Amino acid sequence: xxxxxxxxxxxxxxxxxxxxxxxxxxxxxxxxxxxxxxxxxxxxxxxxxxxxxxxxxxxxxxxxxxxxxxxxxxxxxxxxxxxxxxxxxxxxxx
Numbered sequence: 001x002x003x004x005x006x007x008x009x010x011x012x013x014x015x016x017x018x019x020x021x022x023x024x025x026x027x028x029x030x031x032x033x034x035x036x037x038x039x040x041x042x043x044x045x046x047x048x049x050x051x052x053x054x055x056x057x058x059x060x061x062x063x064x065x066x067x068x069x070x071x072x073x074x075x076x077x078x079x080x081x082x083x084x085x086x087x088x089x090x091x092x093x094x
Contacts, residue, residue: 012067
């Protein structure tokens with residue numbers, strides 16, 4: 001008889017590509033973030049950020065990313081906050 005296995009917790013990706021975009025919505029209010037202004041490959045630091053999500057850093061970006069949804073929960077760009085209205089999107093690297 002096979003031994004039951006315990007489900008393993010969700011393992012967060014080791015790397016993400018973060019895209020910085022200039023707006024949350026277009027003039028009509030649709031969630032169109034505009035063209036990518038900058039991308040950064042960020043790697044897991046092994047720690048968690050102030051938001052409680054895993055911390056990723058690289059290419060001048062430090063981000064807390066929710067591994068289940070891929071949402072960027074906190075971010076700094078070159079040591080500062082994103083300009084008002086800008087957004088960050090994360091995609092796991094394969």
